[in-house]
Amino acid sequence: MNNVYLDHAATTPMLPAAVEALTEQLTNTGNPSSLHASGRHARRVVEESRERIAQALNCRPGEVVFTSGGTEADNLALKGIFWSRQRPRILSTSIEHHAVLDPLHWLGHDEDAEVTLLPVDELARLDLDALRAALETEPDDVALVSVMWANNEVGTLQPITDVVELAAAHGIPVHTDAVQAVGSVPVDFAASGVDALTLTGHKVGGPFGVGALVVRRELEVTPLVHGGGQERDIRSGTIDTPAIAGFAAAVEATVKGQADHHVRISALRDELVAGVRALVPDAILNGDPANMLPGHAHFRFPGCEGDSLLMLLDARGIECSTGSACNAGVPQASHVLLAMGCSDAEARGSLRFSLGHTSTQSDVDALLATIGPVVERARAAGARKAV
Amino acid sequence: MRVLAAMSGGVDSAVAAARAAEAGHDVTGIHLALSRNPKSYRSGARGCCTIEDSNDARRAADVIGIPFYVWDMSDEFHDNVVEDFMSEYAAGRTPNPCLRCNEKIKFAAVLDRALALGFDAVVTGHYAQLETGSDGLIEMHRAVDMGKDQSYVLGVLTQDQLAHSLFPLGDSVKDDVRSEAERRDLMVANKPDSHDICFIADGDNAGWLKEKLGDRAPNDGGDIVDHTTGEVLGQHEGTTAYTIGQRRGLRIGRPASDGKPRFVLDIEPVSGTVTVGPREALRIDRISGIRARWCGTVPSRLEGTVQLRAHGAEHRAIVTTDGADVEIELLDPAEGIAPGQAAVIYDGTRVVGSATISATARTSVTA
Numbered sequence: 001m002n003n004v005y006l007d008h009a010a011t012t013p014m015l016p017a018a019v020e021a022l023t024e025q026l027t028n029t030g031n032p033s034s035l036h037a038s039g040r041h042a043r044r045v046v047e048e049s050r051e052r053i054a055q056a057l058n059c060r061p062g063e064v065v066f067t068s069g070g071t072e073a074d075n076l077a078l079k080g081i082f083w084s085r086q087r088p089r090i091l092s093t094s095i096e097h098h099a100v101l102d103p104l105h106w107l108g109h110d111e112d113a114e115v116t117l118l119p120v121d122e123l124a125r126l127d128l129d130a131l132r133a134a135l136e137t138e139p140d141d142v143a144l145v146s147v148m149w150a151n152n153e154v155g156t157l158q159p160i161t162d163v164v165e166l167a168a169a170h171g172i173p174v175h176t177d178a179v180q181a182v183g184s185v186p187v188d189f190a191a192s193g194v195d196a197l198t199l200t201g202h203k204v205g206g207p208f209g210v211g212a213l214v215v216r217r218e219l220e221v222t223p224l225v226h227g228g229g230q231e232r233d234i235r236s237g238t239i240d241t242p243a244i245a246g247f248a249a250a251v252e253a254t255v256k257g258q259a260d261h262h263v264r265i266s267a268l269r270d271e272l273v274a275g276v277r278a279l280v281p282d283a284i285l286n287g288d289p290a291n292m293l294p295g296h297a298h299f300r301f302p303g304c305e306g307d308s309l310l311m312l313l314d315a316r317g318i319e320c321s322t323g324s325a326c327n328a329g330v331p332q333a334s335h336v337l338l339a340m341g342c343s344d345a346e347a348r349g350s351l352r353f354s355l356g357h358t359s360t361q362s363d364v365d366a367l368l369a370t371i372g373p374v375v376e377r378a379r380a381a382g383a384r385k386a387v
Numbered sequence: 388m389r390v391l392a393a394m395s396g397g398v399d400s401a402v403a404a405a406r407a408a409e410a411g412h413d414v415t416g417i418h419l420a421l422s423r424n425p426k427s428y429r430s431g432a433r434g435c436c437t438i439e440d441s442n443d444a445r446r447a448a449d450v451i452g453i454p455f456y457v458w459d460m461s462d463e464f465h466d467n468v469v470e471d472f473m474s475e476y477a478a479g480r481t482p483n484p485c486l487r488c489n490e491k492i493k494f495a496a497v498l499d500r501a502l503a504l505g506f507d508a509v510v511t512g513h514y515a516q517l518e519t520g521s522d523g524l525i526e527m528h529r530a531v532d533m534g535k536d537q538s539y540v541l542g543v544l545t546q547d548q549l550a551h552s553l554f555p556l557g558d559s560v561k562d563d564v565r566s567e568a569e570r571r572d573l574m575v576a577n578k579p580d581s582h583d584i585c586f587i588a589d590g591d592n593a594g595w596l597k598e599k600l601g602d603r604a605p606n607d608g609g610d611i612v613d614h615t616t617g618e619v620l621g622q623h624e625g626t627t628a629y630t631i632g633q634r635r636g637l638r639i640g641r642p643a644s645d646g647k648p649r650f651v652l653d654i655e656p657v658s659g660t661v662t663v664g665p666r667e668a669l670r671i672d673r674i675s676g677i678r679a680r681w682c683g684t685v686p687s688r689l690e691g692t693v694q695l696r697a698h699g700a701e702h703r704a705i706v707t708t709d710g711a712d713v714e715i716e717l718l719d720p721a722e723g724i725a726p727g728q729a730a731v732i733y734d735g736t737r738v739v740g741s742a743t744i745s746a747t748a749r750t751s752v753t754a
Binding site: 381 | 505
């Protein structure tokens with residue numbers, strides 16, 4: 001069976017350029033930290049990769065700190081900046097990915113951080129007045145502000161420019177998790193004014209297990225992983241040359257193609273949304289239609305269980321998600337939808353379709369050929385009773 | 388058929404799913420998340436013992452080559468099984484949560500959802516046999532392996548539930564199932580059998596009840612009283628720690644006058660009185676049952692056998708019923724039978740039905 005893959009926000013296929021760059025390095029010997037010729041060759045590949053990423057994101061090469069992925073980069077930013085700044089408060093949002101929420105929870109619980117998760121409106125847009133008010137109460141106590149660039153579940157873009165402006169007025173650094181944004185919308189590190197930015201390989205057509213925290217040179221970050229000090233003494237561990245080469249090729253290619261990608265994918269997505277609405281008139285699109293990622297289409301199907309829909313679609317070869325893939329396994333009501341004001345039942349009745357660089361018209365057609373009867377079937381199985 | 392295999396992460400349900408797939412059914416595996424115990428930073432995440440079992444079930448499904456999902460049934464399980472367990476103990480009775488789970492969760496909430504989603508049946512690793520009788524009804528019989536027979540905990544299933552169930556292990560013995568699991572490369576082949584109550588991880592029922600019931604406990608202590616003399620022999624710390632027939636944990640300082648051990652004969656939750664006496668006083672030969680459930684045709688009178696606890700003995704009995712309540716006359720007396728336990732009624736190897744024991748009595752003069 002040829003699967004219809006509508007889960008690009010969970011992970012997207014590797015780009016040929018990334019596969020090529022990665023495999024080319026797999027057979028090369030050389031630790032980038034070694035001083036001999038093989039080491040120097042590996043070092044050159046890593047540094048050129050760093051420069052390619054820096055150019056794509058408009059940051060300085062020295063600001064790119066390679067990590068094992070988005071989760072590590074988020075942890076490094078939050079814990080590292082909290083510890084180095086030695087101030088008690090952290091401001092973030094209630095719709096962050098678990099890679100941000102869980103470290104914040106830990107910092108609050110084990111490190112006495114005062115964490116404030118700011119509210120969002122029904123379209124998942126950060127409440128800037130709440131941020132302003134939170135900043136103005138004892139701004140000197142705030143270690144950092146962390147606001148995601150775009151939400152991974154519903155796709156809503158966050159007002160990063162406004163966040164930076166508000167925080168900068170008090171000299172407070174801003175971190176943003178831009179894992180979903182890079183390659184989908186324009187991301188310019190320098191112009192955005194953020195101090196630290198998370199990205200990861202496998203969401204941009206690169207390999208798994210590699211990512212980066214882009215962080216301003218002036219900002220001190222306490223390391224989480226101690227060892228050889230390979231990455232600016234902020235992050236230790238033998239540098240993964242092949243993964244970094246593949247990662248850089250992917251970032252470069254997706255950023256270069258971002259504008260065209262946006263036009264093509266958002267048109268396809270709009271067709272998917274219109275089609276689903278025509279077939280399931282009471283389906284509700286979650287998120288901010290005026291301001292969202294091009295590939296996201298996150299629906300609420302009243303009277304259905306999201307995991308029933310997922311299972312029925314899976315059995316028909318259509319792959320999607322009930323939300324963030326990290327919640328998969330044991331289904332639970334999405335914290336993002338709850339923060340948007342959905343009831344538990346509404347949150348459980350949601351499904352995310354996400355398009356990416358390999359998506360085609362036939363993927364959308366396949367979904368539209370199936371979604372009507374599947375929703376009907378899931379509705380017969382019923383929503384779980386309210387708890 | 389499109390069938391849904393409930394996979395606990397143990398060896399039996401894994402082999403049952405594999406056999407169903409091999410028989411040509413279109414099998415989808417599910418693991419039921421039944422625990423609410425949050426042990427993660429993610430609010431509402433299910434932690435505790437179920438994560439590892441869930442991973443084992445997932446690996447087994449991978450090896451068999453079937454799709455696999457986790458179904459969150461923790462709210463249903465809590466409301467129907469855990470709450471019932473607590474309130475029954477608080478009322479001085481001794482429930483069997485496995486029967487309750489089969490009646491309300493596995494062959495009800497799960498089965499209903501499966502049927503609605505387009506499945507034809509639920510497959511489990513229970514040891515029991517299904518066959519079609521001469522009247523066309525599905526009959527449930529004891530398993531071939533009497534040491535593993537689980538027809539007792541399935542005695543609550545009705546004809547409609549049985550008609551949508553598959554028990555592929557009923558004709559096998561456990562050793563063969565284990566070696567088959569090994570042959571099929573199912574990693575769970577050597578996993579130990581599960582025992583005790585799944586939601587009480589450490590097996591300390593009394594401690595669990597004390598903690599969970601809290602203010603809802605009927606009492607936090609009372610007298611231990613001798614059943615013939617009425618003498619107060621000691622104190623206890625709450626009746627929910629006791630069940631009829633229990634000998635251990637009474638902590639009566641003095642031996643009985645006849646030097647014989649004493650057993651719990653009766654529990655009175657309101658006054659907090661635990662009555663104790665000699666083993667002979669545990670013997671009963673009359674049982675009244677309520678909430679009867681029938682696998683097929685309701686008998687008005689039956690000379691058959693009853694089983695009164697999981698893996699308990701068969702007692703020859705005469706059962707009469709109006710369909711809802713049952714009266715059981717035991718030809719072979721039983722000991723230590725507590726209200727709340729299930730009496731499962733058999734005609735030979737065939738399960739006829741079951742009832743929840745509401746009262747017991749002793750009529751005959753025995754030695």
